[in-house]
Amino acid sequence: MQAFKTPKQLQAHRKKIIESRPADRKAIAVCAGTGCKAFGSLSVYDVFQKTLKSSGLDKKWELRATGCHGFCERGPLVLMFPSGTLYQKVKPEDVDEIVEQTLVKGKTIKRLTYQDPVTSKWFRREQDIPFYKHQHRLVLKQNGMIDPTSLDDYLTIGGYGGFLKALKMRPAKVIDEVKKSGLRGRGGAGFPTGTKWEICAGTKATQRYVVCNADEGDPGAFMDRSVVEGNPQSIIEGMLIGAYAMGASKGIVYLRQEYPLAVQRLGLALESAREAGLLGKNILGTGFDFDIQINKGGGAFVCGEESALIASVEGRRGVPKRRPPYPAISGLWGKPTNINNVETWATVPLILDRGHKWFSSIGTEGSKGTKIFSLVGKVNNTGLVEVPMGMTLKEIVFGAGGGIPDGKSFKAVQTGGPSGGCLPESKLDTPVDFDTLVQEGSMMGSGGMIVMDESTCMVDVAKYFVGFLKFESCGNCTSCRDGLQRLYELLSDVCEGRASMETLDLIEELAGTIRATSLCALGTTSVNPVLSTLKYFRDEYVAHVKEKRCPAGVCKSLITYTIDEKNCNGCTICAKKCPEQAISGKKKKLHIIDQQRCIKCGICKDVCKYDAVIVA
Amino acid sequence: MTVQFTIDGLEVKAKEGEHLLDVARRHGIDIPSLCHHEAVEPIGACRVCLVEVRSGQKTTITTSCNFLVEDGIEVHTDTAEVRKHRAMNLELLLARAPKSDVVRKLASASGVTRTRFEPLAYEPLPNCILCELCVRTCDMLGHHALTTVGRGDKKRIGLPFNKPSDNCVGCASCLSVCPTQCISVKDTPTQRAIWGQKHDFILCKVCGAPVITKKHRDFAISEKGLPEDYYDTCEKCKQSAASKRFASVVW
Amino acid sequence: MQITCLQCVEAACAKVCPAGALVRNEETGAIEVLANRCVGCGLCEAACPFGHMHFDTQLRLAVKCDLCGGTPTCAAFCPHDALEIR
Numbered sequence: 014m015q016a017f018k019t020p021k022q023l024q025a026h027r028k029k030i031i032e033s034r035p036a037d038r039k040a041i042a043v044c045a046g047t048g049c050k051a052f053g054s055l056s057v058y059d060v061f062q063k064t065l066k067s068s069g070l071d072k073k074w075e076l077r078a079t080g081c082h083g084f085c086e087r088g089p090l091v092l093m094f095p096s097g098t099l100y101q102k103v104k105p106e107d108v109d110e111i112v113e114q115t116l117v118k119g120k121t122i123k124r125l126t127y128q129d130p131v132t133s134k135w136f137r138r139e140q141d142i143p144f145y146k147h148q149h150r151l152v153l154k155q156n157g158m159i160d161p162t163s164l165d166d167y168l169t170i171g172g173y174g175g176f177l178k179a180l181k182m183r184p185a186k187v188i189d190e191v192k193k194s195g196l197r198g199r200g201g202a203g204f205p206t207g208t209k210w211e212i213c214a215g216t217k218a219t220q221r222y223v224v225c226n227a228d229e230g231d232p233g234a235f236m237d238r239s240v241v242e243g244n245p246q247s248i249i250e251g252m253l254i255g256a257y258a259m260g261a262s263k264g265i266v267y268l269r270q271e272y273p274l275a276v277q278r279l280g281l282a283l284e285s286a287r288e289a290g291l292l293g294k295n296i297l298g299t300g301f302d303f304d305i306q307i308n309k310g311g312g313a314f315v316c317g318e319e320s321a322l323i324a325s326v327e328g329r330r331g332v333p334k335r336r337p338p339y340p341a342i343s344g345l346w347g348k349p350t351n352i353n354n355v356e357t358w359a360t361v362p363l364i365l366d367r368g369h370k371w372f373s374s375i376g377t378e379g380s381k382g383t384k385i386f387s388l389v390g391k392v393n394n395t396g397l398v399e400v401p402m403g404m405t406l407k408e409i410v411f412g413a414g415g416g417i418p419d420g421k422s423f424k425a426v427q428t429g430g431p432s433g434g435c436l437p438e439s440k441l442d443t444p445v446d447f448d449t450l451v452q453e454g455s456m457m458g459s460g461g462m463i464v465m466d467e468s469t470c471m472v473d474v475a476k477y478f479v480g481f482l483k484f485e486s487c488g489n490c491t492s493c494r495d496g497l498q499r500l501y502e503l504l505s506d507v508c509e510g511r512a513s514m515e516t517l518d519l520i521e522e523l524a525g526t527i528r529a530t531s532l533c534a535l536g537t538t539s540v541n542p543v544l545s546t547l548k549y550f551r552d553e554y555v556a557h558v559k560e561k562r563c564p565a566g567v568c569k570s571l572i573t574y575t576i577d578e579k580n581c582n583g584c585t586i587c588a589k590k591c592p593e594q595a596i597s598g599k600k601k602k603l604h605i606i607d608q609q610r611c612i613k614c615g616i617c618k619d620v621c622k623y624d625a626v627i628v629a
Numbered sequence: 630m631t632v633q634f635t636i637d638g639l640e641v642k643a644k645e646g647e648h649l650l651d652v653a654r655r656h657g658i659d660i661p662s663l664c665h666h667e668a669v670e671p672i673g674a675c676r677v678c679l680v681e682v683r684s685g686q687k688t689t690i691t692t693s694c695n696f697l698v699e700d701g702i703e704v705h706t707d708t709a710e711v712r713k714h715r716a717m718n719l720e721l722l723l724a725r726a727p728k729s730d731v732v733r734k735l736a737s738a739s740g741v742t743r744t745r746f747e748p749l750a751y752e753p754l755p756n757c758i759l760c761e762l763c764v765r766t767c768d769m770l771g772h773h774a775l776t777t778v779g780r781g782d783k784k785r786i787g788l789p790f791n792k793p794s795d796n797c798v799g800c801a802s803c804l805s806v807c808p809t810q811c812i813s814v815k816d817t818p819t820q821r822a823i824w825g826q827k828h829d830f831i832l833c834k835v836c837g838a839p840v841i842t843k844k845h846r847d848f849a850i851s852e853k854g855l856p857e858d859y860y861d862t863c864e865k866c867k868q869s870a871a872s873k874r875f876a877s878v879v880w
Numbered sequence: 881m882q883i884t885c886l887q888c889v890e891a892a893c894a895k896v897c898p899a900g901a902l903v904r905n906e907e908t909g910a911i912e913v914l915a916n917r918c919v920g921c922g923l924c925e926a927a928c929p930f931g932h933m934h935f936d937t938q939l940r941l942a943v944k945c946d947l948c949g950g951t952p953t954c955a956a957f958c959p960h961d962a963l964e965i966r
Contacts (some may be wrong), residue, residue, distance in 0.1 A: 313780065330777065335695040337671060488759065488777065488784030491676045495721040498782040499746050509872075519745060526717035529690045529710075530676045667916040668899040766919045770898050805920020805940035841926040849923055853896045860926045867931030868883075874885050 014164060016290035019298045020180055023289075027168050027177075034105045034169050036477055041116075041521040044159050045238055046081025047274060048396075054078075054089030060108040070116060074457040077166070079157035080278075081235075083397035084144055088230015092157055098138040098383055101126035130393050131390030141451035144394040147376065147412035147448075149445065150384050152359045156243035160277050164285040167246040173291070175365030177359040179254045180299060187258035188214060191361065195381035197420050200226055200354030201429070202316070202457045202534070203380070203447035206361075209351060214259040216349040217627070221261035224345070224352040225251050226322060227268040227275070230314035232481060234387040234461040237355035240399055241268065241275040241308060244359065244555045245282035249305060251358030253291065254365055259351055264305035271312050279307060317459075318533050319352045321487065325527035333533035354459065356385055367613045376402035380446035384460055386428075393418050393465035400445070407441040410464055421466040429458025431478045432538035435471060435546030444575040454545045456538060470567035471550040476504040478542040486535060493535070493536030496527040498595075500543065507554060510561040511568040518553055565575055569613040573629060576604050576617075580625035587617035587626065632700040637707070648676050648692040649704065659695050660706050662717070662734050663808045664760030669769050671695040674760045676718045676787050677735065681705040690714055704761070713741065720744045725754040729809035756811040757786055763803035763812060773850065774824075777802060788824055799842035801827030833863035835870075884954065885932040887911055888949040893933045893944070901942070908924035918942050941959035 014163060017023040037482055043049075043058040058078050065071040082090050087101035093115065093180060100111065105127060127136045129143060137140045159166035167173070191274070192207025213221060225248055229237040229416075241248060252264045274349045284304055286292045287483030290306045296480040308326050315321045316331040323345050329585050345349025364372045373381045380534060382404035384407065389395045393415035400409060406426055417423050427434040428445070434455030443449055449457070464473065483497035501518050506512040520525045524540035531537050556562045563571040576596075583601040588594075595611045604625075608618070618626040630646040636653050648671060653660050654798040662678035665671055671694035680693045684704040690710055691702045705711070708713035711766040719736040722865040726732045726744040728843040736742070749755060759777070763786060778785045788794040819830055821842055828838035831846055841849075846860045862870070887910050899901040901917035902924060904910070920940040924933040934943045938944055945952075 315780070320634075332672075335692075337697060484781045486781040488780050488782075489672060489674055489761075491674065491721050492759070494759065494781060494784060495725060495749075496717075497750075499721060499724070500745065524716045530679060530692070530714045530718060532673050532692070540875050573851060666919070667914070668901065668919050770919070770921060778942045800921045800923070802919045802921040805918075821951075841922060844901060845921075845923070846926065849927070850897055852898075853923075855896060855927055856894055859892060862924055862931075864928075864930075864934060867929065869931075871930040872883050 014285060014289045016288065018290065020177055023291075023297060024174065024177060027173065030165055030168050031171075037095040037409045040077060042077045042079045042082075042092040042094065043062075043082075043093070044082045044088060044090040044157070044243055045078035046085070046156070047235070048081065048085030049088035049090055050274075053101075054103075055092065057089050057103050057108060058106045060105045061112075063143040064112050067110060068077070070112065077160045080161045081153075081158060081239035082157045083148075083150075083153055083239070083399070084142075084394065084395040086585070087396075088286060088395060089611070094158075094444040095336055097138040097140055099127065099137070099142065101127050103362070129415065130418065134597070144396070144398070144413050147404075147408060149383050149401045150399045151363055151375075152240060152244075152247070152356060153385060153397060155247065156239065159244065159247045161245055162242050162281050162283070162285075164246060164289060171366060172246055172362070173250055176250050176253050176257075176291075176364030178255055179365050180297065180301075184198055184214065184258045184260060185367070189255060189376065190369050191258070191364060192447055194364045195376075196357065196360060196364060196372065197380060197447060199356035199384065199459065200514075201456065206353060206357055209341055209353075210255065210259055212339070213261075213351040216342050218349045220263070220348045221259055222348060222350040223255045223259065223261045224318065224322070224326070224350055225252060225264070225266040225268075225355060226317060226352050226360050227266055227272075228310045228322060229269065229272075229355070229357045229459065230312070230317050230318040230485075231387075231459060232459040233389045233463060234430060234459060236385040236387050236397055236456045236460050238269075238272050238275055238360050240355050241266075241272070242278050245275075247359040247362055248279070248355060249282060249286050249292070251361035253296075253307060254361050255351060257301055258271060261351070262302045262304075264303060265308050265326060266305060267308045267310055267326060269312055269350070270309040276307060276309065283307070289593070293524045300478075300617060311517070313457070313487075314482075315487045315533070315535050316360065318535060320533070323350065329563075330487075332489050333534060333535070340420050345520050352467055356460075377444065377446045379448050384445070384457070386445075386460045386462040388462050388464075389412050390426075390464035391417055392422065392464040402446045402621060403444045405442050405444050406436065409445065409462065412440070414464065414560050417464070417466050422467060422574045424467050424469055425465045425466070425471065425474075425546075426457070426543065427463040427465070427474070429456035429459070429538075429541070430461035430479050430521075432535070433458050434541040435463065435465070435549065436545065437475065437549040440549075454539060454548060468565055468567070470508075470563050470565035471546040471553050471561075472504060472507050473565075473567045474500065475543045475546045478510055479504060479539070482494070482508065482535065482539040486539075490531045490536055492527045493531040493539065496523055496536075497539055499523060499539070500527070502604045504543070507564070508568040510557065511569075512558045514555075514558055517558060569571075572613060573608060574606050574611055574613060574615070574617060575627050576606060577627050578603055580623045582623060582625075584623070586620050587621070590620045592616065632698050633701060634702045635700060636706065645698070647698050649680065649682075649696040649698050652698055653680075653693060653704075653706065658706060661738065662694055663731070663735065663758060664762060665694045665808055666723050666762055666766070667764065668806075669765040672761060672765070675722065675758060677715055677722075679711050679715050679718075681711050682707045699797050704799040713738055721746065723756050725751060726758050726809050726811070729756045729758070729811070731757075731808050732758065744796065752854045754786060754811050756809045757875070758809055759784055759786065760808060761786070762806045766802050766806045770800070770802060772798055772800070772848070774798075791825050794824070796825060797824055798844040798848050799823050799831045824866075831860055833866050834861045835866040836863060836866070838863040883930070883932075885911070886930060887945075887947070892927040892929060894928040894941075896923045898923065902944075905946070908947050908950040910950075912943065912946045913942045913944055915941055 037502040089103050091100040091103045169617045188210045196206045197203040294302050314326045318333045320334040321331040340350040379568045385399045427435045479501045486493045588596040595607045637848045663675040673695040674691040678693045716739040718739045723736045724744040746839045764775045773796045778787045801814045821828045828842040899919045902915045922935045925935040936943045
């Protein structure tokens with residue numbers, strides 16, 4: 014790549030490349046995000062490459078290994094342009110057929126297209142599939158269109174247009190643009206991004222920093238990971254715009270070491286941006302200096318908290334510090350530091366490129382734009398969904414998510430990661446935005462969304478998340494460190510049938526103190542799963558306490574496995590699979606479970622084809 | 630810059646950048662705390678020094694030790710909310726350090742005489758409340774020998790990687806500042822045992838009594854620049870030597 | 881002969897104190913221990929050349945003569961007027 018010396022040179026190159034690659038050119042995008050890679054998408058890509066080459070089709074068809082398309086459950090995904098045909102669960106042995114039938118003859122291979130598990134309808138085009146149809150993809154859409162290692166690919170879809178526009182404005186005007194767009198931080202707290210930039214820029218200093226928080230630690234969440242892996246240049250461009258607006262010369266991306274592909278892709282992207290003269294000294298001859306370094310985090314959940322993140326970057330233990338002073342005034346090494354989340358940075362170029370009016374036309378009064386959620390759990394379509402702010406939980410879970418699998422009924426959805434609240438069916442009409450979710454006892458968080466069905470025990474869920482957070486607490490505050498430990502013990506008492514109604518009162522009392530008196534957001538929000546389940550699913554707690562019964566049949570101490578006389582036909586499979594040899598019975602005779610030996614692992618229930626194993 | 634606000638109705642003035650607890654104590658208002666020490670930076674670990682701060686429409690419960698004072702705020706140190714949460718945090722600490730007199734006294738002042746939580750088997754430092762005063766003091770002194778190990782419910786105080794540390798000079802300041810006195814320091818006439826390590830004492834050149842550990846003296850000489858012979862005699866022998874010297878001058 | 885703290889002009893105790901806990905009281909001229917700042921390291925005791933810095937092993941704090949805030953009780957109570965303040 015040539016080094017661009019002026020904005021004009023970059024603009025000319027962009028124009029040239031956009032013209033040379035018409036939007037309707039033929040292309041195959043094989044998803045090489047982490048999920049599809051795990052399904053073997055790289056071998057699919059390899060076979061495509063060989064087949065296209067040997068058949069000479071590589072001149073006609075452009076082949077791309079792209080970032081995550083979001084529909085991870087159905088990987089490996091192969092998307093074709095410009096037709097929009099989406100093939101899912103593609104195997105390497107399918108490639109020949111795809112080339113022959115679809116690429117050459119233009120025919121659709123029905124079995125590789127998506128069939129809705131609920132309506133049994135078939136869909137050829139990506140945009141028609143309910144999972145995608147309900148989405149409004151601004152940030153994620155680009156993932157499917159580019160090879161994340163290619164700067165030219167990013168330029169083709171309009172990349173660096175936002176930065177070029179920013180360079181024509183005064184820094185204060187750039188901040189103003191972000192402010193007017195109504196963009197709020199995507200990391201969880203939802204602080205207005207433009208205001209944060211303004212404070213940072215307004216603090217007198219010789220050195221300022223911009224930081225990208227890519228320390229995504231929520232169990233089951235991978236929004237940030239997918240953006241860094243799939244479109245690293247968008248983060249670099251966002252940070253460039255921010256650095257220009259705030260007068261920062263150094264940028265840091267705090268990225269989890271457990272995301273090796275993200276580390277690698279971002280590293281490559283930084284190199285090519287440097288080669289192109291988009292990072293370094295005197296960028297595009299404007300006199301603006303800026304460069305970015307990657308700081309790998311060790312995987313502590315608490316390091317996503319900004320003051321702990323700063324401590325970690327400085328080489329200290331990742332322990333949160335009291336704010337104020339806020340990082341925008343005194344952050345890294347005491348200098349004004351602006352910390353934004355991956356999604357926020359990736360959104361900034363779009364706002365600059367298309368204008369604040371366009372952005373603020375999406376979303377609600379108080380929450381503008383779109384938000385990516387990691388939709389997982391007991392839902393038909395798991396994966397990443399990007400929806401406009403204000404969409405209801407119902408539309409997300411039942412629209413994009415396609416509802417609950419196996420004919421089971423919906424019980425709750427947890428938003429906002431491990432410290433989010435669990436909302437019941439009666440709250441499904443809640444619009445998803447920063448303020449409403451908090452009002453309902455949950456939060457936006459960084460965008461985790463876990464769906465639970467009737468087979469989920471809400472006490473067990475609360476216990477699980479408290480267990481996670483007590484392990485991840487930095488241990489600074491008595492209330493969080495000891496409080497969560499004690500809360501975990503009390504919840505275990507409930508799950509194991511040792512609790513009384515006083516235990517529930519103590520749980521509530523203790524949770525109140527943890528929320529009111531802990532220093533950072535990890536502590537203050539940690540009790541959301543407990544308080545929200547106590548509020549919306551109190552009857553389940555009471556059943557555990559008073560009747561010593563787990564209504565969902567999850568808590569091992571309160572359930573027994575027995576075999577139903579009527580349904581058991583003596584097939585012996587349960588006896589064979591029982592790891593404890595707790596099941597006895599002759600062939601074609603009723604089997605019996607020895608309760609002394611049974612460890613309640615549930616394998617017998619899973620293997621029985623005749624629904625003869627009863628949990629009560 | 631000076632800021633002006635009220636604590637329990639009392640008008641007080643303070644410098645910008647001061648912490649609320651220091652200002653309150655200067656004005657004779659007692660706020661209980663366990664992890665605060667004037668020699669080191671506050672971290673808000675024990676969550677006992679809670680107060681209620683009203684600012685405009687907003688009322689928050691917060692620790693006072695690390696709260697930077699603001700102009701016009703209204704601070705209340707003894708509201709029902711404050712008492713409730715302080716009592717709960719003290720109950721948690723009482724379960725952690727049931728044998729500590731300091732914790733028991735503070736807890737009972739908050740009406741907590743027993744804890745509803747199971748006793749915590751806390752090794753290797755029974756009664757440690759993880760206030761980190763030892764770690765902060767060790768850092769402030771420039772030794773950097775102590776640290777917290779692990780996180781969450783596994784957090785402990787100890788030497789890095791639980792290995793003997795060259796940085797520890799055996800000064801025992803960690804014990805001096807420890808509110809629950811849970812750190813073990815054992816002195817013999819010639820050695821001090823602390824943090825699983827043994828340190829030789831400098832012995833008084835007159836009577837042979839221990840003066841200070843060798844490593845501590847070496848640290849002091851290199852850091853503070855006093856001559857070596859300042860550290861070679863014990864307190865009593867120095868006193869009598871000084872008396873004799875003065876007597877010979879006067880008479 | 882009994883002597884007490886000389887309140888040295890260049891006080892070794894204050895010089896070695898790492899916590900800034902030994903400070904001269906400008907009114908009385910005495911060097912005083914700020915008990916809330918003292919971290920009990922014992923350096924001052926080892927450093928005082930006259931043996932008048934004392935480390936209290938019970939309180940684990942430094943203790944010294946502060947001239948009783950300007951009116952030393954030792955002088956007031958001496959039955960033979962052997963002590964005087966000048």
